[in-house]
Amino acid sequence: NAGVTQTPKFRILKIGQSMTLQCAQDMNHNYMYWYRQDPGMGLKLIYYSVGAGITDKGEVPNGYNVSRSTTEYFPLRLELAAPSQTSVYFCASSSLGTSIAKNIQYFGAGTRLSVL
C-alpha cells in the first residue's frame, strides 16, 4: 500500500516552460488536493477535487490547471512557469467520504520546483 505518490521529487524549469506534476493514490479516496508550501510558510490550497470529473479552485489557483479523469490520478499542470511558482508542491488525498467520515489528509513526499 504505497499511499500517495508524487513524481518527480525535484525539477528545475526555465521561465515560460511548462510541466505536469504527477500524483497518484491507491486508497480509493474521492477527495484529492494540491498545496504549495513556500519557505517558512504554511500550506496554501491550489486546487482540489471531490471525485473523478470534478475539480474546484482553492486559495491560489492562478497559473495552474488540474484534471481528474480517474479516482487514482490528480495531475497539476503549470503552463507558463514563473519564478513566483518556485515552491514545494504537495498532493494529498482524504478519508472524507469513507467510513472514517472526517477529513484526514494523507500527503505525498512533495515535489520541489525551482523556476529560474
Next chain:
Amino acid sequence: GENVEQHPSTLSVQEGDSAVIKCTYSDSASNYFPWYKQELGKGPQLIIDIRSNVGEKKDQRIAVTLNKTAKHFSLHITETQPEDSAVYFCAAEYSSASKIIFGSGTRLSIRP
C-alpha cells in the same frame, strides 16, 4: 474569510520539558481540528485531531485542547524528545468539510 492563526512560529525547548503551540480560527462553523507534523523532507502527517464536541483529547505524550467559545485550540507535548523536532501545523475544517485551512506552522526544536 476563514483564517487560522498559529503561534509561535519557532519554539525551542529543553529535552524533557513541555511544548505548547496555540491556534485561533475564524469560522465558527468549524467542527474538526487536526494537527500535523512535518519532518524534514517529508509531507505532513496527522498526529492528533479533535472534534468540537470534545474539550480535550490525549494520546500518550500529546494532548489537544479546544475552547470553541473563544475559538482557540492548543497542542501540548510533554516530556519532549529529540524526535519531536519538526514543523507542526494546526488546521481547521472549512464550513464545507471538503477543505481544511492550515496555520502557518511552528518549527519546534528540542535542545539536548
